[in-house]
Amino acid sequence: MPVIVNGVELSDADLERELPLHAEASNPMRHAVTALVLRRVLLDEAGRQGLDASDEEGAIGALLASQAPAPQADEQACRRFYQMHPERFMVGELVEADHILFQVTPGVNLDMLKAHADVVLADLLADPSRFAEVAREQSNCPSAAVGGSLGQLGRGDTVPEFERAVFALPSGGILPQVLQTRHGLHIVRVTRRVEGRLLPYEHVAQQIGTALTSMSRDTAWRQYTKLLVERAKIQGIDLDDGEPERVFSGSSA
Known part of the structure; x- marks a missing residue:
């Protein structure tokens, strides 16, 4: 038509x-x-x-x-935005992060995959020392070969939903819930943080x-x-x- x-x-x-x-x-x-x-x-x-x-x-x-x-x-709107979103104007901020990826493939039962990821997460929260071992066994990411390590990440290095999660975690912290991104389901931990500095408003x-x-x-x-x-x-x-x-x-x- x-x-x-x-x-x-x-x-x-x-x-x-x-x-x-x-x-x-x-x-x-x-x-x-x-x-x-x-x-x-x-x-x-x-x-x-x-x-x-x-x-x-x-x-x-x-x-x-x-x-x-x-x-x-105007000046007032610009300063308000700067004060409300300081994370956007940080430089030098880095995290070292690991993850375990459960990839969502065509035909996969998402509910069952999520339930499995939840069980794995619960086990790791109880015993974080097994993170690298479990990543090697279960992660669908190439980083599985190095125990799930993603190395150093800066702002903008990952998809926004993953970035928000890892930069909100403290050093040594495991995200207490499974994270879903466009790439699949993730169990995430941060092993080290390097605090950045806030650029002056000017x-x-x-x-x-x-x-x-x-x-x-x-x-x-x-x-x-x-x-x-x-x-x-x-x-x-x-x-x-x-x-x-x-x-x-x-x-x-």
Whole structure:
């Protein structure tokens, strides 16, 4: 069924150009079509506002700048962000960590795997000295060969959910619950910590201001685009409530 936006049908050629930009999405085809819908809606509104739509990128940029302006982050907002997220501005902070990975593979019974990991964790909490031995026997990670050791880890070296867990643990501590990440289920311990130092606010103020302003701009753009979608006449696809916001943030518009 063709997708028609305000009377204009999306072409196969447009879809072929857009699709590679969404190869990493969970549903690349739907993301690509949604991105094209949003682009069409923005271009239609740009034309209605009297902007020159022959330069599509310029027209969309001018429309968003005039209709969805975002304020610059002020000093108070920047200092508040700095105070609320000191971990983001630490340098030199390191942990030495070990883990046991129970990999989630296609067809695995996740409940049974989790139950098994819980039993293994309970045994290790009772006798931490067996951690390396159990890692060699059970871990599905190459680090099993070295007793589960991941060596030294800094901020940004692992996926966020793993990082949050290991940097919150004290030296010698085992996480008291099984950690689930995109890679599977983990039993985690930290063997050593190197405390970092907090960068002075003055060294990161510009970086914070740029990031907060960008976040504010993206929010304003998504909200405005969502409003235009609600007003548009769209046939051939039903967009769920949050879909325009999710796709717009990664689209070419």
